[in-house]
Amino acid sequence: MKKIVLVGYMASGKTEIGKLLSKKLDLPFFDIDHLIENEVSKTVNEIFDEKGEIFFRKKEHEVFANKINSDETFVLSLGGGTPCYANNHLFLQKEDVISIYLNVKIPSLIERLKINKANRPLIKDLSDDELTEFVSKHLFDRSFYYNQCKHTIFIDDTKSPFDVIEEIQKILL
């Protein structure tokens, strides 16, 4: 039973492409953030504000481990930080996992993040000028974990979500 797992930085398209891909493949879709929000009955922002990031990371590991060790088949979109904590990156190499890193160029990430910072606690208080510096360093620090994926798709502004899904389907052949 294969599990298709989407990995990448905030705004790389994991949630949107995961949803579209699951419909295309007629597979169940899960998003780690949504699973956590449902379990805790709070938004990600509320969890960070009221319980702190360590609580979030512990819950994120629990939810991810539970899903990835099940015998189900699905499309799972991770959060940008999921592979970077609690040795979660080791799950990306499991035999029944098809892990795919959506490697989006930094300028494209920045433009997308500027539009929707409010729902991302790690950057919601950053100015647009601070964003580029923060994202560039953060992505550098995290690239080791993202690169544990079995496959990488390179994305810039010329690739629509549908183009990305086409590339994913070629990987799945």
Ligand SMILES: Nc1ncnc2c1ncn2[C@@H]1O[C@H](COP(=O)(O)OP(=O)(O)O)[C@@H](O)[C@H]1O
């Ligand atoms: N290939 C793409 N081209 C342009 N915009 C995209 C693409 N993929 C996703 N987006 C947009 O980027 C934003 C972030 O997408 P989202 O799925 O929330 O990313 P993530 O879950 O990785 O944080 C959304 O506004 C989405 O519509």
Ligand SMILES: O=C(O)C1=C[C@@H](OP(=O)(O)O)[C@@H](O)[C@H](O)C1
């Ligand atoms: O990069 C991160 O550490 C995070 C990414 C978010 O998910 P998206 O990548 O879907 O925005 C969410 O899990 C939380 O805000 C932390």
Ligand SMILES: [Mg+2]
């Ligand atoms: Mg998401």
